[in-house]
Amino acid sequence: ETGVTQTPRHLVMGMTNKKSLKCEQHLGHNAMYWYKQSAKKPLELMFVYSLEERVENNSVPSRFSPECPNSSHLFLHLHTLQPEDSALYLCASSPGTAKGETQYFGPGTRLLVL
């Protein structure tokens, strides 16, 4: 266990549904991240939050909406997704955003969009 939990672990949704992914870290870290992992592609950084402020948004479509209510919790709200959004969504946290900081990952949510 890395101290980062994600729920649900698996999610199947239709293109018109609205769902949310949840991430919680028990490490006392100040930075949290959302990544997308698709088959045979490098991990794609989606969002970065530092001290509950969004510091990075990598041109992610607006159908993905992050929320960070406090430094321990991170959500990814999903609506009107496309089949190509099917992937493993990974949450990570780190003590801060300095260059040498290690990111610790959760187990991921496997998302299938039908």
Add this chain to the structure above:
Amino acid sequence: AQSVAQPEDQVNVAEGNPLTVKCTYSVSGNPYLFWYVQYPNRGLQFLLKYITGDNLVKGSYGFEAEFNKSQTSFHLKKPSALVSDSALYFCAVRDRGNTPLVFGKGTRLSVIA
């Protein structure tokens, strides 16, 4: 722009033999280099990192990596492979400045008994 390459999609090695998973990088300044491992249906687990200092870095589960600035490489090594080492391995690099961590595509390691 920073980038990282893992030239092998798949590496096969017999149990007990040494293993190497290759990684090369491209950055404009001094790199920060990381190795992660991903087991099936799991997230990425941190193995080791190079920030500064000794070029040989030792990490979890008996893995080590050597930073080679002239060859811009950071290959992951283990003297004696175990079947349980079979997994997907990711190299990642971060440049100086406000840049994100960039991951390679991953190398699948299969250790055969």
